[in-house]
Amino acid sequence: MAEAGATRETKTMLLNVGPSHPAMHGVIRLITELEGETVVRVEAEIGYLHRAFEKSCENTSWNNAIPYTDRLNYVSPLINNFGYCGAVEKLLGIEITERCRYIRVIMSEISRITDHLTCIAASAMELGAMTAFLYLMKAREYLYEIVEEVTGARLTISYGRIGGVKADLPEGIGERLEKALRGVEREMGEVDKLLTRNRIFYDRLRDVGVLTRADALSYGVTGPMARASGIRYDVRKNFPYFAYDRVEFDVPLGDRGDNYDRYLVRMEEMRQSIRIIRQALRDLPGGPVQVDAAGHVVESFDLVDRAKMGRTAGLTEVVSTVDPTLDGTQRPFHERIYPDERRVVLPSKENTYGNIEGLMNHFKLIMDYHGIRPPAGDAYFPVEGANGELGFYVVSDGQDRPYRVRVRPPCFFNMAVLHKLLEGYMVADIIATFGSINMIAGELDR
Amino acid sequence: MDDLKGEGPGFITSRLERAIGWARKYSIFQYPFVTACCGMEYMSVAASHYDIDRFGAGLPRFSPRQADVLFVVGTISHKIAPILRRVYEQMCEPKWVVAFGVCTCTGGFYDNYATVQGIDTIIPVDIYIPGCPPRPEAVIDGLMKLQAKIEKQKQL
Numbered sequence: 001m002a003e004a005g006a007t008r009e010t011k012t013m014l015l016n017v018g019p020s021h022p023a024m025h026g027v028i029r030l031i032t033e034l035e036g037e038t039v040v041r042v043e044a045e046i047g048y049l050h051r052a053f054e055k056s057c058e059n060t061s062w063n064n065a066i067p068y069t070d071r072l073n074y075v076s077p078l079i080n081n082f083g084y085c086g087a088v089e090k091l092l093g094i095e096i097t098e099r100c101r102y103i104r105v106i107m108s109e110i111s112r113i114t115d116h117l118t119c120i121a122a123s124a125m126e127l128g129a130m131t132a133f134l135y136l137m138k139a140r141e142y143l144y145e146i147v148e149e150v151t152g153a154r155l156t157i158s159y160g161r162i163g164g165v166k167a168d169l170p171e172g173i174g175e176r177l178e179k180a181l182r183g184v185e186r187e188m189g190e191v192d193k194l195l196t197r198n199r200i201f202y203d204r205l206r207d208v209g210v211l212t213r214a215d216a217l218s219y220g221v222t223g224p225m226a227r228a229s230g231i232r233y234d235v236r237k238n239f240p241y242f243a244y245d246r247v248e249f250d251v252p253l254g255d256r257g258d259n260y261d262r263y264l265v266r267m268e269e270m271r272q273s274i275r276i277i278r279q280a281l282r283d284l285p286g287g288p289v290q291v292d293a294a295g296h297v298v299e300s301f302d303l304v305d306r307a308k309m310g311r312t313a314g315l316t317e318v319v320s321t322v323d324p325t326l327d328g329t330q331r332p333f334h335e336r337i338y339p340d341e342r343r344v345v346l347p348s349k350e351n352t353y354g355n356i357e358g359l360m361n362h363f364k365l366i367m368d369y370h371g372i373r374p375p376a377g378d379a380y381f382p383v384e385g386a387n388g389e390l391g392f393y394v395v396s397d398g399q400d401r402p403y404r405v406r407v408r409p410p411c412f413f414n415m416a417v418l419h420k421l422l423e424g425y426m427v428a429d430i431i432a433t434f435g436s437i438n439m440i441a442g443e444l445d446r
Numbered sequence: 447m448d449d450l451k452g453e454g455p456g457f458i459t460s461r462l463e464r465a466i467g468w469a470r471k472y473s474i475f476q477y478p479f480v481t482a483c484c485g486m487e488y489m490s491v492a493a494s495h496y497d498i499d500r501f502g503a504g505l506p507r508f509s510p511r512q513a514d515v516l517f518v519v520g521t522i523s524h525k526i527a528p529i530l531r532r533v534y535e536q537m538c539e540p541k542w543v544v545a546f547g548v549c550t551c552t553g554g555f556y557d558n559y560a561t562v563q564g565i566d567t568i569i570p571v572d573i574y575i576p577g578c579p580p581r582p583e584a585v586i587d588g589l590m591k592l593q594a595k596i597e598k599q600k601q602l
């Protein structure tokens with residue numbers, strides 16, 4: 001027996017996957033132990049994209065931390081923005097306006113769709129389905145155009161502001177957004193036809209990388225991954241924020257918790273997001289202010305602008321209560337999306353340039369060592385990020401810069417459970433499973 | 447015409463140089479070293495909407511041995527810097543490096559203990575594409591500048 005044991009001794013092989021691997025997006029190193037082609041042990045090494053987010057936030061003012069939050073989960077930056085702003089607002093105890101709530105919902109859902117599109121596109125490409133990647137990137141481009149129109153940037157948008165958003169939605173965005181959503185639905189339909197019933201795709205994903213319900217719970221996994229394992233937890237439903245309690249949507253659940261379920265959950269979530277956006281656009285408050293004699297909508301600032309240019313013909317017919325201060329065009333928009341909270345919210349440009357109080361208010365908020373000063377204390381504010389519960393825990397010591405900004409990145413928990421998903425499966429399944437987790441290094445390593 | 451008078455390289459050599467330059471210009475096989483946010487814009491550029499196949503750069507090669515151009519896309523932290531260096535060293539000559547995004551150019555606004563302040567402190571860089579992240583149009587502009595550089599340089 002001893003001889004036989006000596007000659008037939010099997011050895012496991014160590015294989016290093018990453019951090020720069022052809023078929024994996026995101027920088028992570030997986031140290032795998034193989035027995036033949038079966039993975040017996042996996043160790044994930046993270047930290048390749050540590051950019052000192054939390055430390056940077058401590059060295060800057062409350063408002064200036066917003067650009068750093070863009071780059072946490074850079075696939076859905078708007079959600080990060082609003083999560084951080086929500087946490088600081090909670091700390092300050094201010095309420096955002098109704099219109100702003102709906103704008104945040106719309107923009108968050110657009111971001112969620114882009115995130116899921118990217119995840120499915122990248123994981124399909126890694127399995128060899130280049131066509132699906134191209135279709136989904138096309139769909140994402142429609143949404144990026146809308147995001148650019150609203151925020152001024154395609155990716156790193158810094159659109160959230162403490163107490164509101166950078167600017168109101170541009171005029172006529174509803175129609176263009178609807179057109180973009182129809183485009184996204186069309187491309188998603190194509191991909192659905194290409195992938196969902198595709199034999200190869202199905203076989204690569206079905207019953208691979210199974211995450212049991214118990215494991216998901218004990219590791220604190222949230223988001224699409226947990227929902228694919230049958231856990232009904234969605235921050236939007238369980239702890240409604242912004243205006244999510246006023247829109248109707250379903251939370252898709254999987255029953256097996258494998259890669260295929262995760263794919264299906266993401267596809268369905270995108271459809272639900274589209275549904276939410278349509279409802280929010282329909283219910284978006286803060287619409288017309290004035291109606292002219294013929295019944296046409298005339299906003300008061302529009303009247304003022306026309307009067308300033310001397311186009312007064314027909315204006316006498318209009319029944320309108322024009323503001324006596326004859327404000328310009330920006331202010332009504334500004335007031336629609338920002339609460340009347342002078343400690344926090346920058347005044348509209350008309351006020352900044354028009355009167356000394358506005359100018360002082362502006363400087364008091366912008367200058368170093370002045371800025372926003374939340375009362376000493378802490379606040380935790382979770383939002384439903386594209387990968388799960390994205391929480392911001394902010395601590396203030398009453399200064400103009402955060403004492404601590406701690407992020408609960410959903411990816412971190414997904415990566416902690418990664419070894420459970422890979423062990424016992426084949427080497428080739430690493431790619432399929434890793435793609436379905438949607439690891440975002442910026443969020444994971446911060 | 448100077449070539450014919452016997453000054454500088456000969457006629458055939460210079461023609462060959464030009465031919466090789468022209469060919470190389472349109473066969474940019476890139477190795478995308480994607481780490482961070484810029485990767486999203488890189489995906490946009492690589493997809494059908496912006497179509498970099500027009501510049502002969504449509505096929506990324508995910509092996510450094512097969513690649514000509516190293517696209518460094520995204521923040522390089524001190525932890526990943528040795529890996530970047532190793533990938534660069536594994537590439538065959540002639541090779542070029544594109545710094546994609548401001549983090550790779552200068553470190554960007556990550557002026558902290560974790561981030562390499564510009565990849566040109568580790569490897570030589572040919573083209574810098576600034577932006578956080580650069581728009582796809584900016585990337586295409588950078589690509590065209592790289593083409594011009596490849597075409598003009600000494601080939602043999």
